[in-house]
Amino acid sequence: MAPTSTAEPRPSTTAYRQARDTLVALTGQHDRAVAEFRWPEVGERFSWAIDWFDQIARGNATTALWIVEEDGSELKLSFDELATRSDQVAVWLSGLGVAKGDRVLLMLGNQVELWETMLGVFKLGAVIMPTTAALGPADLRDRVERGGARVVVANAADSAKFDEVPGDYLRVCVGEADGWHAYADAYAEQPHPFETVTASTDPLLLYFTSGTTSKPKLVEHTQVSYPVGHLSTMYWIGARPGDVHLAISSPGWAKHAWSCFFAPWIAEATIFVYNYTRFDAGRLLDQIRRAGVTTFCAPPTVWRMLIQADLSGGKGDLRELLAAGEPLNPEVITQVQHAWDLTIRDGYGQTETTLQIGNIAGEPLKPGSMGRPMPGVPVALLDPLTGELADEGEIVLDLSRHPVNLMTGYLGDEERQAEAMAGGYYHTGDVAQRDSDGYITYIGRTDDVFKASDYKVSPFELESVLIEHPAVAEAAVVPAPDPTRLAVPKAYIALAPGWEPDAETAKAILAHARGHLAPYLRVRRIEFFELPKTISGKIRRVELRDREQRAFDGGQSLSQEFRDDQFPDLKA
Incomplete structure (x- = not known):
């Protein structure tokens, strides 16, 4: 178990910890978890960075973030160090005029400044808009305009892109760029703890979806929907205090917040990052073994590359293997099971939600199935023709049961919002079927099935x-x-x-x-x-x-x- 903070626990922290501990204790007892778990009551005011992270971080010397570069250099920061450094970032940004409700476009890679900035911005009550560095000026214009960015944080290498992005926004640069504030100045600030200024219903994150079928949607999450909702993701991962968690995910997308920010730190686990310019399965496996990674999540594309590599070197300290982002083909699961005697557990969720459906550690798996609904997540299947509940149909969430882990909605798009929430359900747009044991198998997008x-x-x-x-x-x-x-x-x-x-x-x-x-x-x-x-x-x-x-x-x-x-x- 990781050492815990000596800070006086807050009621919201206590409720949050109790909910977390219930899920950790009931891993492998899914029926009990569904029956006994209740979303924590965190009160009218809540800030995950202050009411959870700071509470577990102060005085805690356990490694919270471990970043390894391709050249072998690495950086380790404890929970306490990240709490202090994020305080400095928050003090500095506040001095530049950043305030509650301001929208901050964050375009950084897997680097320490990303985690510091997210925590620091959350402490101010400002709103993060995660953005991939792969975007060009045209897409950035759309995000700055539609997202209403008040601040942009980017690396020096990407600063020139914003020369073509008009707007009266504060520019913060990691590195040096003309006309930009230098991020490094934050480290000169005198840190001090912050108090919660946000209501539980205040916005926290704005995500642009990846646009598989149309123009990206703008998804809003609150101080609760992701920070509390990701208890379901932590439960699916099977993370525990003291674990070392690695997720292959690019900053700018919701899955990065899922598995490289909220879920592992909810579990009080170490986030491990291995940066590379070109994927090399052998090197990745070497790092997993060297770092003692215990829980590992990767998209199906990475798993398909890994099974073409040599898995004979062993699993190291790996205990839990996971896949998300797209459905995982059974053949991949079989090959890894044969090599490592571990089963890759599939999971299903969206940018609009946290983990909705998943295969849980210690529970029986059925080939091809995504698993069963998560505790507290009111999943149903709706026949698209009759509008009635069925064993095959669109995956929906029952709004009458108040799904805590659901977005506020699509900003600036009333038509899409109305479609998504029609008839008392949130509509995922994905079709699945459910068997007599409650296991759900993905069929496809409503647009893909023919x-x-x-x-x-x-x-x-x-x-x-x-x-x-x-x-x-x-x-x-x-x-x-x-x-x-x-x-x-x-x-x-x-x-x-x-x-x-x-x-x-x-x-x-x-x-x-x-x-x-x-x-x-x-x-x-x-x-x-x-x-x-x-x-x-x-x-x-x-x-x-x-x-x-x-x-x-x-x-x-x-x-x-x-x-x-x-x-x-x-x-x-």
């Missing part, structure tokens, strides 16, 4: 079969318009190293799919293609669907496409 020969097709189901073939690194299945069948399943394939994008490879993949799928689900066409992705790495199937429809409407054939009727001898 019909072929009057049969409903889930792209994820087909993609999970395709990725079992060694030639397939990634796959995206979309409907290809067909005059006879309305549509047929087509797979866009990103090849694994060593395979050629030729007819022989296409035939092998089609034969594999034919041997593992029902006749009505057969993949009929294949194209080797660089999969279009959002800036956060999610596949944009909408672009592939549009490409197919344009070719069909224009009577064009796609020259790089392979069809099953090209191979008369194709057999299961």
